Amino acid sequence: MPSIDVAEFADSLVASVYNQVREDILLARLAPGALVFEADVARRFEVSKTPAREALRLLVGDGILQVMPRRGYVVRPVGLGDLVEVFRLRLFLEPGLAADAAGRATEEQAHALEELVARYVAEQDWQRQVRLAMRIHHDIVLATGNKRAVPIVDSLVFEAHRVWMSLSASPPRAAYEHARDRYQDIATAVRDRDPDTASARMRDMLTAAQRHLISIAGGIPLDDAALSWSTGNH
Secondary structure (H helix, E strand, C coil): CCCCCHHHCCCHHHHHHHHHHHHHHHCCCCCCCCEECHHHHHHHCCCCHHHHHHHHHHHHHCCCEEEECCCEEEECCCCHHHHHHHHHHHHHHHHHHHHHHHHHCCHHHHHHHHHHHHHHHHCCCHHHHHHHHHHHHHHHHHHHCCCCHHHHHHHHHHHHHHHHHHHCCCCCHHHHHHHHHHHHHHHHHHHCCCHHHHHHHHHHHHHHHHHHHHHHHCCCCCCCCCCECCCCCC
């Protein structure tokens, strides 16, 4: 998953805070443009300022937060231009990676992907659907054996889904149904070692997702939500 594994990170407090703040950003509890303050993070998660500061620095390194000199941090705004760039990159990378997964996945990986897609199809809660969708893309890339591609795709998928979550309480039904069907097709193609179908279905899904998301975002200024996570004065 696109998060820090607490067990593998030297400071589990930093990893825990990082993952929880990142989750808040993904689920739009912290919307694009929201202000984030070190003291608030430390207080909310009951840690000292040092792990809070380190976690926020990691999120800056990920490109999710931006530093506001002498003020704190801001959740990086996302505009239509950003969405276009994200989907151009995804369309450039992910169809080929899906094809590679179909050619290289082990039987265990293919079976696990089918089970993951089945969980996505059965899930009724949208927030859990989002997490499962992100895991599906992550596991497809893992199955290729291309370790360099994993963080790149994780980051792009995260950006697309945080915009979904900031714009709507639930996805358009047609978008969900389209993604559901394509995930099933991709999982089947990976199992059957059919790279052409895996690539085509991934491209089809991403093209449709791009169209739905940009149509929703078109009339909404995503980059001016100057919201504060704090209830106090700064």
